[in-house]
Amino acid sequence: MTREAEETWRSRVRGCLLGGAIGDALGGPVEFQDARTILAEHPDGVRSFVSGGPGWPEGTITDDTQMTLFTVEGLIRASVRTDRGLGFTVGVVQHAYDRWLDTQLLSGPSGDRDGWLQAEQWLYVRRAPGNTCLSALTEARKGEQKIPQFGAEAVNDSKGCGGVMRVAPFGLLPQPATTEWVFDSAATAAGYTHGHPTGKLASGALAAIVHELCAGATLDAALDTTTALLTQHPGHEESSTTLAFARHLAATAQPGPVTVERLGGGWVAEEALAIAVYAALAYPAPEQFLDALALAVTHSGDSDSTGAICGNLLGALHGETALPAELVFTVEGRPVILQLADDFALEFTRATRLHGDYGPHTAWTTRYPGW
Template sequence: MSRQGAETWRARVRGCLLGGAIGDALGGPVEFEDGRSIVAKHPDGVRAFLPGGDGWPAGTITDDTQMTLFTVEGLIRAGVRTDRGLGFTVAVVQHAYDRWLDTQTMAAPSGERDGWLQGEQWLYARRAPGNTCLSALTEARKGEARIPQFGAEAVNDSKGCGGVMRVAPLGLLPEYFPTDWIFDSAAAAAGYTHGHPTGKLASGTLAAIIHELCNGAGLDDALSRATDLLKQHDGHEETSTALTFARLLAATAPAGPVTVERLGGGWVAEEALAIAVFAALAYPEPEQFLDALALAVTHSGDSDSTGAICGNILGALHGETALPAELVFTVEGRPVILQLADDFALEFIQGKRLHGDYGPHTTWTTRYPGW
């Protein structure tokens, strides 16, 4: 990757992760609210951070961003782990989700920390975590303090959006990772908690879209290439149909809440992806970023997840400079989000300077142990 290419890619990484957090925080306070009620209070859509339930201040992120950050950390640690000659192993991401589970079951970090992210006190807030994620990870522990062996799929039939809302970071991996590998790996990562084929395939599709965007494709081309990959998998029909309908509506119907709700509520994976894609297609230009996010969250459904996914897509497409400044500077956790984004870029561009047999042994491996 050239220096200029690396700088563009890094801007997309930052844009994707921060854009997802902004969309998440924008939609969180109106999740579960009826769309007509939202529009009555916000005729132009939700365009500013609102305070949420349980005393959440405006700009608060939810479990969607929490789990996305642990996905990033898991991928960095998978990169470090390749020093052992084992290759890049996605199962390391399940270990990251095991650490996220601690943040939802403990009040504060314990004395025995595993890497640095688990020590961030603000991540220990419970922000309406998905029951499927909690139960699947708890069951994977088999009564022990930790998941004894990583990589096994969840034993359930859930296609909730709790997989697709967190897998965008897999799409951010550099261009030397093939897009079909990205698709399959993101599907596997979603499968650690969601066992239904649609939950996994919608997740693979999102990661493939983001990977193609990061490689320079336009939004339409990225969607087409990802959909072509999707259709090669058994059980693709629900996700393929939802995306086809989203693209049709973007080309023929008004960009408003009524049209969004024709795509569903976003509670299940294919609907969440379709709503996010529709909003991105309706407002695809950099200066329309906030218009797209407002459209993605203003509906009677899982507004934080649809907002997060839309922010992931457009952040990867446009990079960080397109993000709405009035939301960027107040979103919860921005320093940690950007620190992870930059560490992700360091690992996959300059990892040999940080660890490995051919580079210096630094505190990087304390920060990101290879397991």
């Protein structure tokens, strides 16, 4: 990777993670409102942060961003693990989700976990976490054991959006990761909580789109490549059909909540992805970032998830400089999000300077133990 290419990629990493957080925070307070109620308060769509009530101040993220951050941390730790000759194992991300589960069950850090993200007190709050994620991760724990079995797939038939809303970081992985590998790995990670094929395949599709965008593809080209991959998998029909419909609506229909809701409510994986893709296609230019986010969250469905995924897509497409500055400035957790983004970039471009030949017991491996 040339220096110029690396700088562009780093901007896309930051843009994807911060963009997702902004979309999440825009949509969170209106998630359980219908479009008519939302438009009565926000005639032009939700374009600024609002309070979600007591304990939910303006700019607050939800479980979507929480779990996305733990995905990033899990990927870094999976990479560190390769120093021990164990290979890059996606199952390490499941351990990260188990640590996220602690933030939903405990009032604060217990002190019996390693790594730094687990110690961030502000993450220990419930913001409408998905019941499927909670139940599947709880089931994965064996008795009082804190770490789930590597690679244990959820035993359910859920295709809720709790898998797709958290896997965009897989798409940020640079070469030698291929789009095919990214697709399959993100689908696997979604399967730790969501067992239905659509829940997994829609998740793989999001990661694949992000990966193509980070490589410089246009959104249309990224969707073409992803659709070709998607249709190779049994059970792809729900995801591929809904994505195709989103592209059709973006080309033919007037942007607005009525059109968004033709794609569904976003409560299930393929609908959440399709709504986000539709909004990004309707307003694809860098200066239209906020227009796309407002479209993605102003509807009667799962506004935080559709907003988060749209922000992931446009952040990966345009980079961090396209993000609305007034929202970047106030979104909850920005220092931690940027720290993780920069650490991710360091790990996947400068790993040998951080660990490996420089010794197994470094400050970096204390920060990111390899399991």
